[in-house]
Amino acid sequence: MALSQEEVLAIARLARLQVPAERLPALARQLSGILEFVAQMNAVDTGNVEPLAHPLEVSARMREDEVTEPDRRAEFQAIAPAVEAGLYLVPKVIE
Amino acid sequence: MAELHHLSLAELARGLAGGDFSSVELTRACLQRIEAHDRKLNSFITVTAEQALKQAAEADARRRGGDAAPLTGVPYAHKDIFCTRGVRTTCGSRMLENFISPYDATVSERFNAAGLVMLGKTNMDEFAMGSSNETSYFGPVRNPWNTDCVPGGSSGGTAAAVAARLAPFGTGTDTGGSIRQPAALCGITGIKPTYGCVSRWGMIAFASSLDQGGPMTRTVEDAALVLNVICGFDPRDSTSLERPPEDYARDLNASLKGLRIGLPKEYFGAGLDPAVADAVHAAMREFEKLGAVVREISLPNGHLSIPAYYVVAPAECSSNLSRFDGVRYGHRCDKPKDLMDLYCRSRGEGFGPEVQRRILIGTYALSAGYYDAYYLKAQKIRRLIRDDFARAFKEVDLIAGPTSPTTAFKIGEKTSDPVTMYLSDIYTIAVNLAGLPGMSIPAGFVNDLPVGLHIIGNYFGEARMLNAAHQYQQATDWHERRPAAFA
Incomplete structure (x- = not known):
């Protein structure tokens, strides 16, 4: 499975990653190499095999729906790149 | 006192309990070793000297008050993937270069509650993605046995610090071998417990269904003592296992008579350095002398573990790392022109090349139309790999083999081709896919570089693995060898 540079760009956009144009050829080559390696899986017939999501097949625990954490908004926002009046700031989304 | 390290x-626990030295004296000795030697290794990203001395003084006071736990006052090096409240936690990435964690990981909390002393945060591959510590934003770590070589990864900073006697022990995390492979390459002991034994809360996530924290120590007995502190149920980790606490040191001195050890024949094929194979076979003869019975076994699907891993791990990584958006914390680009630009540039600048490759592979594998062909297929192979182990453990108590196919390689040797680097985890990855416990202990040298012996146990078989490994360390002295430049 070889990925073209255009496909890599499309995946990068899905992943919200800016990839400089000069890195695209090498990246397409490396990612294709990884996918080619991963394709060894296709040689195995897994038609009757159930996927394994958790090694011990334990399902997620439920808990009571109650407040367990204190409000620490001020501390958490203190490490944000840009906040104002308790809100996170981002570039304008709606004109 | 000069020999504390x-x-x-x-x-150390006995010395502290007996009043031979204080935690402050011990901590100061470690900080001096870091100061004197770490410029040659780059094993620490952050040294927390002031806080360490304060914690040490508190530990001494606690001991005087008669309230000490077994390891109260013992210093350690903490992999910079564990969140530490008020202390920079970088995960080896530019993305978190200035991230001061507002909370403690459960593992950090447990160390604090037991009165241990954190010396600092150790260097690591960026977001734990790497096998050589060369992907760190903070520069490569060097191997104390030969500073031209890598220490392994991703927990390479802790491995180097412990091997060079800068810290009595340290923490690591292991998603595909990141505790065991650097332990092997640096000649120390490292154990990845059964998935779910050590809380992942506050341990920055890479691949959640594989990640597991564990100790990196010089001896097996030490590893058991640290497991006693860090293992246990945590309601804040949704995959933490509810089990009664156990004493991991309880069986250290049991006899190995009749212990059945399996050697997978597939582990001794192409790609394995013959000198490493010789060291493993020599270790098996030692186990036989101790009363164990060694036999060949087969793990026929083992060769599929790296392909399956390089779908599962990147897929989970792409999902986990989507939280780094340049909005709430972490790196943010300058003057974003719109929201898309903010996301793409912050992430493009904040993540290094290997992390980006894995995010891209994972995004592709999870994208519409490809899920069945990649992620689902890999999860099915994961079951085949687990079933291989289940069959093997009907016949043997432990599985042994090489931890890594070679000893430490040169810095720069494997950076040009990602797949070549991935193969250095060929023996360790299957253990994570199956969720089993695995450990590496020193078992010889090739050209003055350490060889690691890999021991795999059945689920919750840690005490039995530690028993076997401890008995081996009673009969051998590989774990006592020290790198000459760091005597």
Whole structure:
């Protein structure tokens, strides 16, 4: 499975990653190499095999729906790149 | 006093309890070793000297008050993937270069509650993605046995610091071998417990269904003592296992008579350095002398573990790392022109090349139309790999083999081709896919570089693995060898 540079760009956009144009050829080559390696899986017939999501097949625990954490908004926002009046700031989304 | 850095954890605990030295004296000795030697290794990203001395003084006071736990006052090096409240936690990435964690990981909390002393945060591959510590934003770590070589990864900073006697022990995390492979390459002991034994809360996530924290120590007994502190149920980790606490040191001195050890024949094929194979076979003869019975076994699907891993791990990584958006914390680009630009540039600048490759592979594997062909297929192979182990453990108690196919390689040797680097985890990855416990212990040298012996146990078989490994360390002295430049 070889990925073209255009496909890599499309995946990068899905992943919200800016990839400089000069890195695209090498990246397409490396990612294709990884996918080619991963394709060894296709040689195995897994038609009757159930996927394994958790090694011990334990399902997620439920808990009571109650407040367990204190409000620490001020501390958490203190490490944000840009906040104002308790809100996170981002570039304008709606004109 | 000059020799404090040569003492094992067990010896340090006895010395502190007996009043031979204080935690402040011990901590100061470690900080001096870091100051004197770490410029040659780059094993620490952050040294927390002031906080360490304060914690040490508190530990001494606690001991005087008669309230000490077994390891109260013992210093350690903490992999910079564990969140530490008020202390920079970088995960080896530019993305978190200035991230001061507002909370403690459960593992950090447990160390604090037991009165241990954190010396600092150790260097690592960026977001734990790497096998050589060369992907760190903070520069590569060097191997104390040969500073032209890598220490392994991703927990390479802790491995180098412990091997060079800068810290009595340290923490690591292991998603595909990141505790065991650097332990092997640096000649120390490292154990990845059964998935779910050590809380992942506050341990920055890479691949959640594989990640597991564990100790990196000089001796097996030390590893057991640290497991006693860090293992246990945590309601804040949704995959933490509800089990009664156990004493991991309880069986250390049991006899190995009749212990059945399996050697997978597939582990001794192409790609394995013959000198490493010789060291493993020599270790098996030692186990036979101790009363164990060694036999060949087969793990026929083992060769599929790296392909399956390089779908599962990147897929989970792409999902986990989507939280780094340049909005709430972490790196943010300058003057974003719109929201899309903010996301793409912050992430493009904040993540290094290997992390980006894995995010891209994972995004592709999870994208519409490809899920069945990649992620689902890999999860099915994961079951085949787990079933291989289940069959093997009907016949043997432990599985042994090489931890890594070669000893430490040169810095720069494997950076040009990602797949070549991935193959250095060929023996360790299957253990994570199956969720089993695995450990590496020193078992010889090839050209003055350490060889690691890999021991795999059945689920919750840690005490039995530690028993076998401890008995081996009673009969051998590989774990006592020290790198000459860091005597």
